[in-house]
Amino acid sequence: MKRYKDLSPPPRTIMTPGPVEVDPRVLRAMSMPILGQFDPAFTDIMNETMEMLRELYMTTNQWAFPVDGTSRSGLEAVMVSLIEPGDKVLVPIYGRFGHLLTEIAERCGAEVETIETEWGTVFDPEVVKQAIVQYQPTIVAMVHGETSTGCMQPLSEIGHFCREHDVLFVVDAVATIGGVPFYTDEWKVDAVMGGTQKCLSVPSGMAPITYNDRVERKILGRKSIERGLRTANDLPLAGMSGHNRIASNYFDLAQLQDYWSPKRLNHHTEATTMLYGLREGLRILLEEGLEARFARHAENGAAIVAGIRGMGLELFGDDSARLPVVTCIQIPAGVDGESVRSMLLHDFGIEIASSFGPLQGKIWRIGSMGYSSSRKNVLHVLGALEAVLIHHGVKLPAGQGVQAALGVYAGQKEVTYQ
Amino acid sequence: MKRYKDLSPPPRTIMTPGPVEVDPRVLRAMSMPILGQFDPAFTDIMNETMEMLRELYMTTNQWAFPVDGTSRSGLEAVMVSLIEPGDKVLVPIYGRFGHLLTEIAERCGAEVETIETEWGTVFDPEVVKQAIVQYQPTIVAMVHGETSTGCMQPLSEIGHFCREHDVLFVVDAVATIGGVPFYTDEWKVDAVMGGTQKCLSVPSGMAPITYNDRVERKILGRKSIERGLRTANDLPLAGMSGHNRIASNYFDLAQLQDYWSPKRLNHHTEATTMLYGLREGLRILLEEGLEARFARHAENGAAIVAGIRGMGLELFGDDSARLPVVTCIQIPAGVDGESVRSMLLHDFGIEIASSFGPLQGKIWRIGSMGYSSSRKNVLHVLGALEAVLIHHGVKLPAGQGVQAALGVYAGQKEVTYQ
Structure with a gap:
């Protein structure tokens, strides 16, 4: 049998746009013994992580929790839970990750309209506002910080305009969260998707998101209870087999929020060690301020x-x-x-x-x-x-x-x- | 500001069907400094993990790698990549996780046929074979070990029958892999989905899968290259906008296998620390034998x-x-x-x-x-x-x-x- 050596990663100074070096305090937290997913000691950790995420996102939203997957899992969870086939989605693109949002929206069955600006620039908010008036989308999805081009899009004006026109504004803040201010509530952003392996300095593998009650209302309209968990008390629900049912089980935010709520309705098994890491990363962040x-x-x-x-x-x-x-x-x-x-x-x-x-x-x-x-x-x-x-x-x-x-x-x- | 305490999980003897206790060697590996995703020291770790997964699955399959998510992410990745809307999928159900396979297949747009047997029993292979003849499915999906009922389904006879009838046989081995023999090639299983937090004793958060060239052929027929990564050399591909395009970006195995191949075509950022843990868990497993x-x-x-x-x-x-x-x-x-x-x-x-x-x-x-x-x-x-x-x-x-x-x-x- 081939012998595999002890893990021994060489020391690196990691100056990429992620993954980046991890604080030794986070690594130490990740070496702690695990807990069962419904152990009260563990659900306390889940609740504390939600509280700290609200501070990070500068929001009063009830929902702020990680999706168990790398950053783009958060993008997909929000989009597949929100977008019903045929929904009109506007994506202003100024780099690779705008294309990713477009691709995910297309796969969710959206009718996607895109506007593009040259890589290395961002949009004049007026241009985005005009496109909203022209295309009348249900959702505007865009990137806050484009790591592919090193550019950052101002969001406040677009967010206010979306709110006035009752459009949902969904933002990829994977690159910026924890390194650059992100005023979720003040900027009127309805859903924000972050990542761990960039400015939070936690290893890749979780995607903390937050969303408000405007988003929740739309998601709950598409809710179903998982087969095999239903009891006699659960009546068949709207959306059980209609075309508006959420197309993914793993990324179904209606089910995920039940798991993160006091109901603790079983969905996946929360990624214990990654959550330990995220909690410690957030604790370090709030200590620094x-x-x-x-x-x-x-x-x-x-x-x-x-x-x-x-x-x-x-x-x-x-x-x-x-x-x-x-x-x-x-x-x-x-x-x-x-x-x-x-x-x-x-x-x-x-x-x-x-x-x-x-x-x-x-x-x-x-x-x-x-x-x-x-x-x-x-x-x-x-x-x-x-x-x-x-x-x-x-x-x-x-x-x-x-x-x-x-x-x-x-x-x-x-x-x-x- | 509320002060959050140092992480200090109480000591537990965890005798559930997962997550279970983690070997301290795995926890130690997970406390190692991280590496960039294209660092040769890291891609070596990726390759070694694939080699060890092939031994675990007792297969000569080229593809054996983890999906970055909890166990059910592996189920969804295989099913959403394989199932085209309208494909006929047969799910024999003998517990909760058969219902989960059904639910995921439905959400993928499959025409699902189910047969059920009482919880606490498994199927006589003859019954499944008759259902295959009756329903003529493209895919049979079933669970190897049902943690909800403590029962295990013999697979060899069903696997051989599927192969003879050119049906794809897809098995959820989340509960069994690493604790009970699973002869992927010998049993003629086309795709197997495992989990980390059960018999592998690695924290939840990765879903190691394997699949053969029969599965790969179907997946490659639905392949597209991600927007924002295409260069002038990439011609538009079949399936780019047709209804047979894979409905998920995150779970698109055609893209994931490019990332795990020598091409290293960027998709997500591999979950570094979870991979350290999986590699160590597999190393311990192969040392034990x-x-x-x-x-x-x-x-x-x-x-x-x-x-x-x-x-x-x-x-x-x-x-x-x-x-x-x-x-x-x-x-x-x-x-x-x-x-x-x-x-x-x-x-x-x-x-x-x-x-x-x-x-x-x-x-x-x-x-x-x-x-x-x-x-x-x-x-x-x-x-x-x-x-x-x-x-x-x-x-x-x-x-x-x-x-x-x-x-x-x-x-x-x-x-x-x-």
Whole structure:
């Protein structure tokens, strides 16, 4: 028999747009013995996690809980539970993940209308408002922070417009939640889908979501009780076999919220260890404080921008729309981007990312999220990138990248996050 | 701000049909620093996990990988990827999880035919074969081990019959995999869906599956490349917008297998820490050896059966169909089953389970799975159950339950597992 070795992951400085490094406190929480899913000690942990998620999302919503799957499981859970075949969904696209929302909505049977803007820019809210008037969608779905392009879409104006026109506004905040302010209630966002492996710095595998009573009403209209759990008291329910029944059992939010409610109606078996990790990640976040955390992410993002410019490289994307937690860099002409990434990984133990689709091979992406968003990491990646570029024959002003970043930390430039 | 305490789960002896106790080696692996998803050190871990899953499933299938979600995510991934709307699916039901397969197949748009047998029994293979001839399904989906009733369905004869009639045979082995033999290739099972939190003793949150080239052919006929990842070289593909496109992005096995192949085409971000846990759980399993592991589960199951009978209680279900890893016990007349479970938990730190639907309040279920399947745990739960029952006024022959179990361990009764 082949012998498999002890797990022994090499030490890495992970500066991608996720997954990022995990706080050792979270890893320690994940090594605790597990509990049964209906053990009161465990359901307490479920309830505490819901409370903390409400603080993270700055919402009074009753429902705020994780879907058990990676980030896109949260996107799909919200969309498949909301969208009835034939529903009109508008998706404004400004990068890869807008295309993902489109694809998921299509698979849910929606009639999808898209508007697109060039990768590296975001939408003027007026354009989205006009499209809402023109297409009269039931749902508008869009991305808050596009990791594929390093851009962030302002949401408040669109959210208010949707609410006034009784349109449901559904937002993918996977890249931003926990690193950038997200005012769910104030911005009038009806459902928000987050991820764990980015600014929350918890390993991939859970998708915390929140939604309000407008969303809940629509979902409850499509509810059914699972076969094999029904008792004589459960009458057949509306939607049991009609075309408006939710097309997924796993992602049926009507059933998931029963499981997360005091009823505890059995659905899946909650992913114990992942929940331990999420709870600890949220606890760390609330101890640091949301304001302090956003300021830290803004400062480290600004230091990377200054450092990249300091070494004479070009950034990709519109300056005014920059996502503070992902910095996109044009790969200089004549340089093999993958060779640079490979040398960073093998010689310096640093991982940065490439990009997708039309940007593949054209940009690098440096993430600065969660536990990875630290002064130490920023200075390390800038110094290493400079060394690797010089090794690849790029002429640049040696030393100036790191100095520019140090300048940001010394307060030579004002950094704000709102 | 409310202060949330350090995570500190109370110590429990978990004797339910899952989730069960986790080997400390698995918990330790889950506390290791994470890696990026395309880091070669991580893709090696992915490949090793696939190799070990093939040994677990006793198969030469190319595809054997986890879906990132709890056990039922694997059921849904296989079914939504396979079933085209209108496909005829036969589900023989002998407990709750047969109903779940039915419900998932319905939501996938299948025309579902069911046959049912009384809870506590399994099917005579002849009955299933006749139903196949009668209904001419494309797919037969059934459960190997029903935790809801403690029964196990023999599969070999049905598998061979399906293969001869070119029907796809899809099996839910969530409860059995790693505790009871499962001969995927020998039994002619086309797709198998397992879980982590039962006999593998890894926390809930991953669903290892395997499927053969018969399944793959059907799935590839429905393949599409994700929007936002397509490059100029990707031609529009068959099925892009037709009704036969896979209805889920998250569970699209055509995309998942690209991610698990050397192509590494980006889909989700693999759940790093859960994969560390699964790899370690599989490593422990292969070190113990499949034969030794099955023998251990059979012996502990037999000791529980002997112990329960020794204290004069009645078992639920057909003796010849007993699932060795879940023992179902009739709650004695006049005893409040929930009061007994509650006292076991609070005074003895032991968790056993109740059941669902028609069996709710009528039976208890004692699991003996994975790391929880130990002599120490079996003797502890039998002794504690006796004490709690006496406390509840049940008249029983004190001491005899534990003695009967000790008799099994002393080899007074021959235990086999095949």
